[in-house]
Amino acid sequence: MQTPYLLFTLLILSVLAYFIGKRRSVTVVEGALRELHSLPAYYGYYTALWGLIPALFLMLVWLSFEPTWLAHQTVASLPEEIKSLPSSKLNLQLNNIKNVAAGLQVSQRVDPLIVEAAEHYNRLRKISNFALTLVVLTCSLTGIWLAHKKINKDYRARNVVEKIMTGLMILASTIAIFTTVGIVASVVFESLLFFRQVPFFDFLFGLEWSPQTALRADQVGSSGAFGAVPLFAGTLLISSIALIVAVPIGLMSAIYLSEFAGSKFRSTAKPTLEILAGIPTVVYGFFAALTVAPFIRETGELWGWVVSSESALAAGLVMGIMIIPFVSSLSDDVINAVPQSLRDAAYALGATQAETIKQIILPAALPGIVGSILLAASRAIGETMIVVMAAGLAANLTANPLEAVTTVTVQIVTLLVGDQEFDSPKTLSAFALGLMLFVVTLALNVIALHIVRKYREQYE
Amino acid sequence: MNTVTQSKPESVSRMKTLINKSMSAKPVNFQGEMGATVGSIHADNPRITCRNVNVFYAENHAIQDINLDIGTNEVISLIGPSGCGKSTFLRCLNRMNDTVEGCRVSGEIKIDDVDVYSKHLDVVPLRAQVGMVFQKPNPFPKSIYDNIAYGPKIHGLASTKAELDQIVESSLRKAGLWDEVKDRLDQPGTGLSGGQQQRLCIARTLSVEPEVILMDEPCSALDPIATAKIEQLIDELRQRYTIAIVTHSMQQAARVSQRTAYFHLGKLIEVGKTSDVFTNPLHELTQDYITGRFG
Ligand SMILES: Nc1ncnc2c1ncn2[C@@H]1O[C@H](COP(=O)(O)OP(=O)(O)OP(=O)(O)O)[C@@H](O)[C@H]1O
Numbered sequence: 001m002q003t004p005y006l007l008f009t010l011l012i013l014s015v016l017a018y019f020i021g022k023r024r025s026v027t028v029v030e031g032a033l034r035e036l037h038s039l040p041a042y043y044g045y046y047t048a049l050w051g052l053i054p055a056l057f058l059m060l061v062w063l064s065f066e067p068t069w070l071a072h073q074t075v076a077s078l079p080e081e082i083k084s085l086p087s088s089k090l091n092l093q094l095n096n097i098k099n100v101a102a103g104l105q106v107s108q109r110v111d112p113l114i115v116e117a118a119e120h121y122n123r124l125r126k127i128s129n130f131a132l133t134l135v136v137l138t139c140s141l142t143g144i145w146l147a148h149k150k151i152n153k154d155y156r157a158r159n160v161v162e163k164i165m166t167g168l169m170i171l172a173s174t175i176a177i178f179t180t181v182g183i184v185a186s187v188v189f190e191s192l193l194f195f196r197q198v199p200f201f202d203f204l205f206g207l208e209w210s211p212q213t214a215l216r217a218d219q220v221g222s223s224g225a226f227g228a229v230p231l232f233a234g235t236l237l238i239s240s241i242a243l244i245v246a247v248p249i250g251l252m253s254a255i256y257l258s259e260f261a262g263s264k265f266r267s268t269a270k271p272t273l274e275i276l277a278g279i280p281t282v283v284y285g286f287f288a289a290l291t292v293a294p295f296i297r298e299t300g301e302l303w304g305w306v307v308s309s310e311s312a313l314a315a316g317l318v319m320g321i322m323i324i325p326f327v328s329s330l331s332d333d334v335i336n337a338v339p340q341s342l343r344d345a346a347y348a349l350g351a352t353q354a355e356t357i358k359q360i361i362l363p364a365a366l367p368g369i370v371g372s373i374l375l376a377a378s379r380a381i382g383e384t385m386i387v388v389m390a391a392g393l394a395a396n397l398t399a400n401p402l403e404a405v406t407t408v409t410v411q412i413v414t415l416l417v418g419d420q421e422f423d424s425p426k427t428l429s430a431f432a433l434g435l436m437l438f439v440v441t442l443a444l445n446v447i448a449l450h451i452v453r454k455y456r457e458q459y460e
Numbered sequence: 461m462n463t464v465t466q467s468k469p470e471s472v473s474r475m476k477t478l479i480n481k482s483m484s485a486k487p488v489n490f491q492g493e494m495g496a497t498v499g500s501i502h503a504d505n506p507r508i509t510c511r512n513v514n515v516f517y518a519e520n521h522a523i524q525d526i527n528l529d530i531g532t533n534e535v536i537s538l539i540g541p542s543g544c545g546k547s548t549f550l551r552c553l554n555r556m557n558d559t560v561e562g563c564r565v566s567g568e569i570k571i572d573d574v575d576v577y578s579k580h581l582d583v584v585p586l587r588a589q590v591g592m593v594f595q596k597p598n599p600f601p602k603s604i605y606d607n608i609a610y611g612p613k614i615h616g617l618a619s620t621k622a623e624l625d626q627i628v629e630s631s632l633r634k635a636g637l638w639d640e641v642k643d644r645l646d647q648p649g650t651g652l653s654g655g656q657q658q659r660l661c662i663a664r665t666l667s668v669e670p671e672v673i674l675m676d677e678p679c680s681a682l683d684p685i686a687t688a689k690i691e692q693l694i695d696e697l698r699q700r701y702t703i704a705i706v707t708h709s710m711q712q713a714a715r716v717s718q719r720t721a722y723f724h725l726g727k728l729i730e731v732g733k734t735s736d737v738f739t740n741p742l743h744e745l746t747q748d749y750i751t752g753r754f755g
């Protein structure tokens with residue numbers, strides 16, 4: 001049986017097991033349910049889990065060792081002259097065999113030896129598959145039978161099921177943690193490779209970014225300059241412009257929505273604002289490039305300023321519009337969550353609405369507001385499309401928002417698109433940039449957390 | 461429709477009498493069994509006058525046709541079963557009901573001859589003048605000191621730090637909380653116990669020196685000693701202020717108030733001198749309530 005079918009059969013079995021277990025528990029006490037330690041459904045879950053989990057575990061182990069075993073057996077059946085090849089060549093042959101076995105015609109004339117080996121490989125696979133089906137189903141049925149036998153009126157099925165569920169939840173949460181650790185580890189590892197070729201401090205403090213390296217030894221020119229400062233400066237510039245736009249507008253609309261607007265207006269205005277977050281960034285990108293950037297250039301020329309057709313200002317402004325709903329929607333929620341009794345207390349002292357908002361409500365809602373700004377900031381830092389389209393690719397080191405700049409994420413994209421050698425410093429630098437970005441956002445989060453801890457006014 | 465055309469003369473005459481009845485009932489409705497308030501609604505030297513006050517929460521007619529005067533230098537206690545509208549009535553007097561969505565108030569309330577519900581009235585000075593202690597303690601999530609100092613600060617009552625300190629200390633002393641918190645004024649007010657929070661809220665109200673004080677069950681979480689302290693405070697405050705207090709304790713009402721008003725299901729049933737109401741209630745419902753036969 002193929003793996004998906006096997007899985008499906010297992011599921012059906014465990015559903016059946018649920019009903020068997022439930023029935024069994026009811027018959028054990030002859031319908032006097034109060035005598036049972038747990039509710040009948042728990043005996044059902046208990047039986048079902050016994051039919052499912054050991055069998056699944058067995059299957060997982062089997063499937064992870066199967067390829068190694070298959071390869072080993074296939075190689076063992078090969079004639080001595082191939083067996084004694086160096087391992088890289090041997091692997092090549094093995095791949096050939098697998099391809100032929102899978103029915104992929106690699107080339108017209110195939111060595112009969114290989115064909116024979118491929119047939120052997122297929123036979124082995126069939127055997128393994130059959131054995132797997134047999135073992136897994138037996139395991140499942142045994143599990144169900146054992147569980148079924150164990151059910152009696154004093155058996156604490158609920159406690160067992162709850163323990164297993166707790167275990168599953170722990171497993172689920174560790175999956176997320178391990179994935180994060182894995183990603184960070186791989187990025188760190190690749191970055192270390194990069195720093196072996198480019199000194200760490202040159203990367204961190206270098207003022208020039210031009211990652212073009214010579215592909216062939218005889219090519220002239222660029223040996224590559226990997227100074228990340230212009231990229232981080234560009235990111236900082238664009239994100240700051242975006243936040244300068246989004247934070248005041250977002251906060252004020254949040255305050256208006258939660259403190260002044262009637263519930264009717266609020267219930268229509270809020271979803272409308274949230275639509276902004278749903279517009280694809282590409283659309284924002286061409287809005288920035290085709291509408292905002294030319295407008296800024298023309299306005300600049302009116303004043304006699306030199307404005308490049310791609311500017312940090314255009315990208316930042318549009319990005320700011322994009323992240324308004326992150327600030328407004330979340331802040332509105334937290335401001336609304338501040339208890340009415342606090343407002344009442346301030347009003348009853350004769351505080352005006354402005355005083356109440358400034359001195360009572362905003363401090364109480366501060367953690368949520370900072371959280372929403374952080375979320376908006378991380379969106380701004382990570383945004384790529386708008387920058388590519390409206391701010392350009394040139395890594396200028398400038399604080400002038402009217403010039404073209406580029407950001408870390410944009411550079412990571414341009415470094416990795418197209419054909420690349422995977423061990424050239426150019427490619428590896430993308431990982432180093434990613435690592436730096438990760439460190440920076442982490443630091444931002446930690447700082448914000450600290451600020452919130454220090455200034456929050458905790459209500460109950 | 462059919463019935464109307466059949467018995468037209470009779471129904472017309474009935475409508476006429478109905479209209480006449482409601483017209484004549486215009487100023488104060490003392491007719492009918494339930495609509496009437498027994499006892500005297502008038503105070504000697506009235507400072508607050510309420511006429512035909514009705515409050516609706518959306519469809520719910522929470523209080524109906526209340527007529528009541530509250531005198532200067534008088535403590536009036538509002539008693540009645542839970543949900544009868546005592547808090548609602550109290551919240552009308554400083555327009556705290558404005559913050560409740562869907563709440564509508566009709567009728568006339570005057571404080572010092574100023575119409576509280578007039579379109580031209582600015583509620584901010586009104587609320588500074590009419591202070592309120594809420595039923596549930598609601599300290600700000602700020603330090604104990606800032607809880608008290610907040611009101612004086614926004615009204616500019618203190619020009620120096622020393623003056624502010626003085627106000628904070630005296631307010632806390634009046635509420636009988638000073639000794640318990642004087643060493644931890646910088647700790648959050650929300651960290652106090654329920655009874656301490658209640659006294660903190662009383663002190664906060666006192667800090668802005670309102671002329672009228674509305675207290676909604678200010679002693680519900682207090683021990684007998686703290687309660688006695690607050691009652692003594694109320695007695696002192698009476699010399700200068702007007703006080704309305706909601707309480708579920710008959711003894712407390714008897715101890716602190718000069719007049720008592722009994723509410724029942726949104727109606728004001730009986731008002732009178734406290735001594736009269738407790739010893740010689742005029743209305744059956746009042747009697748049932750104060751003798752504990754209610755419910
Ligand atoms: N915010 C509100 N929204 C809707 N209805 C309300 C609101 N506040 C009070 N009510 C209703 O108004 C009526 C009177 O309530 P109120 O709080 O004035 O009672 P109370 O006499 O203070 O009772 P208690 O002694 O329990 O405090 C009740 O029926 C209550 O359900």
Ligand SMILES: [Mg+2]
Nearest residue numbers: 546547595676
């Ligand atoms: Mg109440």
